[in-house]
Amino acid sequence: MEKSMRRARLLVWIAVMLPLVTIMTLTADRYLRAGRQDRAALRWMAALDFPSPAFWPAGTFQRHPQFLPPAVDVRMSPLFDWDRDGRLVHPSPR
Amino acid sequence: MTEMPHAMSQATHRKFWSPALASWAARDLMRQPAFTLVLFVALAAVTALAALVLLLQQTLATASTRLLEQAPHVVVRRVGAGGWLPLDAKAARTRAVSVVGVLRPRARMWGVVSGPQGAVTLMAVDGRDDINLPSGCSLPQPGQALAGPGVSGDERPDHISLNGSVSRELTVIGRLPRSAGSVVHDLVVAHAEDVRALLGLGPGQASDLALDVFHPDEAGALLPELAAALDWPVQITTRQEQLGRHLAHISRATGMACLGIGPLLLAILSVVVAVGIWGRRNWETGVLRAVGWTGADMLRLHLYRGLLVGLPAMAIGTLTAHLLLFWPGMTWVPQLLFGWSGPPPGFYLSSTGSAGAWLLSMVMVGVPFMAAVFWTGWRAAGADPGDILEGGR
Numbered sequence: 001m002e003k004s005m006r007r008a009r010l011l012v013w014i015a016v017m018l019p020l021v022t023i024m025t026l027t028a029d030r031y032l033r034a035g036r037q038d039r040a041a042l043r044w045m046a047a048l049d050f051p052s053p054a055f056w057p058a059g060t061f062q063r064h065p066q067f068l069p070p071a072v073d074v075r076m077s078p079l080f081d082w083d084r085d086g087r088l089v090h091p092s093p094r
Numbered sequence: 095m096t097e098m099p100h101a102m103s104q105a106t107h108r109k110f111w112s113p114a115l116a117s118w119a120a121r122d123l124m125r126q127p128a129f130t131l132v133l134f135v136a137l138a139a140v141t142a143l144a145a146l147v148l149l150l151q152q153t154l155a156t157a158s159t160r161l162l163e164q165a166p167h168v169v170v171r172r173v174g175a176g177g178w179l180p181l182d183a184k185a186a187r188t189r190a191v192s193v194v195g196v197l198r199p200r201a202r203m204w205g206v207v208s209g210p211q212g213a214v215t216l217m218a219v220d221g222r223d224d225i226n227l228p229s230g231c232s233l234p235q236p237g238q239a240l241a242g243p244g245v246s247g248d249e250r251p252d253h254i255s256l257n258g259s260v261s262r263e264l265t266v267i268g269r270l271p272r273s274a275g276s277v278v279h280d281l282v283v284a285h286a287e288d289v290r291a292l293l294g295l296g297p298g299q300a301s302d303l304a305l306d307v308f309h310p311d312e313a314g315a316l317l318p319e320l321a322a323a324l325d326w327p328v329q330i331t332t333r334q335e336q337l338g339r340h341l342a343h344i345s346r347a348t349g350m351a352c353l354g355i356g357p358l359l360l361a362i363l364s365v366v367v368a369v370g371i372w373g374r375r376n377w378e379t380g381v382l383r384a385v386g387w388t389g390a391d392m393l394r395l396h397l398y399r400g401l402l403v404g405l406p407a408m409a410i411g412t413l414t415a416h417l418l419l420f421w422p423g424m425t426w427v428p429q430l431l432f433g434w435s436g437p438p439p440g441f442y443l444s445s446t447g448s449a450g451a452w453l454l455s456m457v458m459v460g461v462p463f464m465a466a467v468f469w470t471g472w473r474a475a476g477a478d479p480g481d482i483l484e485g486g487r
Contacts, residue, residue: 008120012113015120015402022409026416026452030445037422037442038160040274043228046164048217049202049304052340053161054242054279054439055154056432059206059213062343065336 110394119398134407136366137459141411142418143355145455149419150427151348152451153443155341160444161277162337166200166304167313169336170320171329181326183300189323195308195316201300203286205293207258211436214245214280216256218289227283231268236285239264243272244279244437256282259294272423272440279439347431379474380482389475396471397464404463408456415455420445 044050056063123130170190172181183201190199203218219225219233227233227240234240241254255263270278284292293301307313313332321328379392387395418424423440432438 008117011120012116018406019409022413034446038444041277044274044277058215058280065339
């Protein structure tokens, strides 16, 4: 009985402390890393005058919406140089 | 067993928090470890999924906004009936700078060519003014290149072959940093001479013209003058327009992902309900009421049990979502959402503005859960012990 109550009290202590420790960890992590993690990417973006971030693979219309002919809405169309995977067949200026 | 609850009810009926009753609730949970564990894991998973749904779109939008804040204010492209055309760099710069409010026009040479493992973005750095590469990278000379972490040679690691208008093999003199993967992952930076040949640009030609304006918020007002100053039909894109397109694509990708999470949430909730029905113990409630527990004690016991499982589970769920999204070099988002078939870029996302999503996810999961716990406790508090014990026979 005593042993199980001791374990129960330990469980209560863990249930109270775990959220507090987690919140403190998350807050400390935000304080230390927010705005710092992406500094290298920001520096390269600025240095290269880069057209768009590399979220999508090169050659996709999401990465380079500027490749779309101006009269066409942002959607894939077999008539305008897009292959089935959404990549441009001739992606450079001609 | 009969004395302890009665004594507790005498000593604790004025305060909500009672260490003795909390320990009793914890021991009650320990008597059903499987049920407690399933509930804990399910709550943590639901909280993590809710936090991911809330954080994903916001974090990627923040990352895009922060990155595109470094992009030129306005980009001018020459267009024709067939689409995008090269422009005369010197003439474009001269015309653009004649427009009042335009600053630092610079002709860019860039495009997409085939690399060893798929399409790569090719960029020239030599033909532009005041270029200064970070990380102490030296500017490539003709025949040399800087390659992103996702660009690798097919046979020799320090050489890459690129195929555009012509084929060229370039010597890799440096690697672009992995920590900038969300920008340079599939990028090759090369000398203007090589870029011009690969993209099929003539002498003095550039891909487009990037420029800044005196008042970025009013860039739209300059566009008619800028278009009139240039000799050819042009397509002019402001940074805001580009950001808008980018955010629309991100919303579409994350929206589809969030739709996929719905069935998973339903499955988790079904497991919890099934386990809850399986583990229902009406008879014990009747016994406790019969030995002197008040309705308030029963209600508090249920609330304690809910809090002892719910609070740590929601904390662990939030922490899991945070680590999944903001772990340095995280790759699952580009792999799943952005369609990378090769090695995806490592994202180093900023957690700026994530606190609201943490709180909201905990509220979204915690409030319905505690409402359900309260409802169960309320029914137990109002039930007649005789009826319960009769029904349990």
